[in-house]
Amino acid sequence: MRYSSQVKPISYLKANAAEVLTNLAERREPLVITQNGEAKAVLQDVASFEExxxxxxxxxxxxxxxxxxxxxxxxxxxxxxxxxxxxRPTA
Structure with missing residues (x-):
């Protein structure tokens, strides 16, 4: 899996939180969140996290x-x- 296609800035997460959560659940692919151009966090759906x-x-x-x-x-x-x-007891 290539994480480079699933990278979004924190501003995108703030503006599109509901959409991001829906996509996480549907695609079951982690999303890398950046802040000031640097990777800071990875989000994933609950089912994937539990697995x-x-x-x-x-x-x-x-x-x-x-x-x-x-x-x-x-x-x-x-x-x-x-x-x-x-x-084992005998019968």
Whole structure:
């Protein structure tokens, strides 16, 4: 995605806030807001923001898992299954 096509000055946002919000929801593309010609903020619709946050959370879980593997903090699946079966009450 090219952000350069979605760049607007803050004055545009002030004058067209309702239109900007509608476009964000429809296009689901972030909008870069500039102030004095410099990028200052990025706006995005709520659904995209939530998806981004979920993706970041999953990536964090993967990174933590990789750290555990690197540190040797793992057990083989067969060992875990055997322990669970040993704790299961018999009928």
């Amino acid at each position: 981004t946050q979920e993706t970041l959370a999953l990536l964090k879980i993967l990174a933590l898992g990789n750290q555990d593997v690197a540190a040797g903090k793992t057990k083989c699946a067969a060992e875990i299954v055997a322990r669970l079966r040993a704790k």
